[in-house]
Amino acid sequence: MAFRPEPTQPTSSNALPRTAVLWCNLGSPDAPTAKAVRPYLAQFLSDQRVVELPAALWQPILRGIILRTRPAKSAAKYASIWLPEGSPLKVWSARQAVALRGLLDSRGHAVQVQEAMRYGQPAIGARLDALKAEGVQRVLVLPAYPQYSGTTTASVIDAVNDWSRDIRRLPEFRFVADYHDDPGYIDALAHSVQRHWQANGRGDMLLMSFHGVPERTAKLGDPYSQQCMATAGLLAQRLQLSQSQWRVSFQSRFGKAKWLEPSTEAVLHELGGQGTHRLDVMCPGFTSDCLETLEEIAMEGRDTFVAAGGREYRYIPCLNDDAEWIDALAAIAQRHMGGWPTQRTAAGGDAGAGAVPKPEAR
Numbered sequence: 001m002a003f004r005p006e007p008t009q010p011t012s013s014n015a016l017p018r019t020a021v022l023w024c025n026l027g028s029p030d031a032p033t034a035k036a037v038r039p040y041l042a043q044f045l046s047d048q049r050v051v052e053l054p055a056a057l058w059q060p061i062l063r064g065i066i067l068r069t070r071p072a073k074s075a076a077k078y079a080s081i082w083l084p085e086g087s088p089l090k091v092w093s094a095r096q097a098v099a100l101r102g103l104l105d106s107r108g109h110a111v112q113v114q115e116a117m118r119y120g121q122p123a124i125g126a127r128l129d130a131l132k133a134e135g136v137q138r139v140l141v142l143p144a145y146p147q148y149s150g151t152t153t154a155s156v157i158d159a160v161n162d163w164s165r166d167i168r169r170l171p172e173f174r175f176v177a178d179y180h181d182d183p184g185y186i187d188a189l190a191h192s193v194q195r196h197w198q199a200n201g202r203g204d205m206l207l208m209s210f211h212g213v214p215e216r217t218a219k220l221g222d223p224y225s226q227q228c229m230a231t232a233g234l235l236a237q238r239l240q241l242s243q244s245q246w247r248v249s250f251q252s253r254f255g256k257a258k259w260l261e262p263s264t265e266a267v268l269h270e271l272g273g274q275g276t277h278r279l280d281v282m283c284p285g286f287t288s289d290c291l292e293t294l295e296e297i298a299m300e301g302r303d304t305f306v307a308a309g310g311r312e313y314r315y316i317p318c319l320n321d322d323a324e325w326i327d328a329l330a331a332i333a334q335r336h337m338g339g340w341p342t343q344r345t346a347a348g349g350d351a352g353a354g355a356v357p358k359p360e361a362r
């Protein structure tokens with residue numbers, strides 16, 4: 001094992017903050033084409049946090065069946081939601097990082113904020129390389145997942161650990177595990193629903209659809225489903241909804257195993273069949289709109305509901321770069337950076353940069 005030589009530390013860059021927030025999301029393919037989706041899915045579905053099967057059993061299925069058929073089907077779905085600037089998930093993640101940095105800066109915190117992707121680009125390791133080369137000494141790893149799951153949150157931490165393995169002088173790391181019950185997050189969600197009601201009228205029912213995981217994952221102790229239920233309960237309470245006015249479901253089932261229930265598809269079918277007049281649908285577990293919300297919920301979900309007899313289907317967008325949400329995110333970041341010298345100095349750097357004494361020490 002050879003550890004990499006340390007980069008020469010920048011000496012005169014007091015203006016560059018020594019603390020960074022790494023805003024980590026899932027990632028997307030580079031383009032909405034089968035050619036680009038294939039390596040993305042290969043990386044994603046080879047992560048043993050995501051598919052908990054022995055590699056000797058799973059890899060032949062992945063390489064021999066899934067990666068032959070799924071890339072083209074997924075690419076067509078990605079093409080239906082792709083933005084001129086790229087994948088919605090990456091576009092929103094980048095905007096969120098810029099907004100978070102701006103807000104922290106306006107509060108006197110000199111902190112770098114970078115978005116990074118667990119799969120595809122910009123990769124977590126590449127971002128950490130660049131931050132280290134700039135002299136960053138403290139990194140807050142902030143997953144874009146409000147609810148903790150081994151399949152997502154822990155996998156982000158694995159990527160940080162993989163990068164760390166051959167680094168001689170590591171930055172100080174802190175990891176945010178979850179913020180499923182954070183009052184700022186719940187308030188931002190509640191206000192997004194209230195704004196939607198003000199603009200479009202109140203629906204008869206609010207469906208909160210979360211990404212699913214295999215039922216086995218939950219049975220083995222993953223806290224994800226409990227945290228989803230807690231988020232939904234807090235949001236319903238905050239919106240003063242009665243038990244009959246809200247439902248929770250789990251979407252994006254993959255493979256043949258049993259996943260968390262009820263499935264979003266089954267609930268949409270049921271609600272449509274009952275003649276639900278106006279259905280409001282939101283995805284509180286996704287902090288930005290992406291393939292799973294824009295294609296599966298806003299498009300496919302509508303078709304399922306209407307085909308079953310439902311009338312009005314209204315999709316409420318994710319928090320994306322909503323100002324109240326960025327404010328909540330800044331509070332979460334600040335709380336976890338407590339004690340770190342992030343205050344901006346007169347020289348424009350941070351108090352932890354070393355070379356410039358703090359104003360009060362002069």
Ligand SMILES: C=CC1=C(C)c2cc3[nH]c(cc4nc(cc5[nH]c(cc1n2)c(C)c5CCC(=O)O)C(CCC(=O)O)=C4C)c(C)c3C=C
Nearest residue numbers: 026027028029050074089149151152211213254290291292
């Ligand atoms: C194979 C099992 C999967 C598990 C377990 C899983 C958990 C999980 N995923 C998210 C968030 C997202 N998933 C997204 C896409 C996506 N998810 C899976 C599979 C599993 N996810 C696949 C194969 C895909 C790719 C698309 C496809 O081919 O269907 C996305 C969107 C990515 C984008 O580019 O827009 C997100 C976000 C969570 C939160 C989660 C468990 C809690």
Ligand SMILES: [Fe+2]
Nearest residue numbers: 026211252292
């Ligand atoms: Fe997923």
Ligand SMILES: [Fe+2]
Nearest residue numbers: 252291292296
């Ligand atoms: Fe999906």
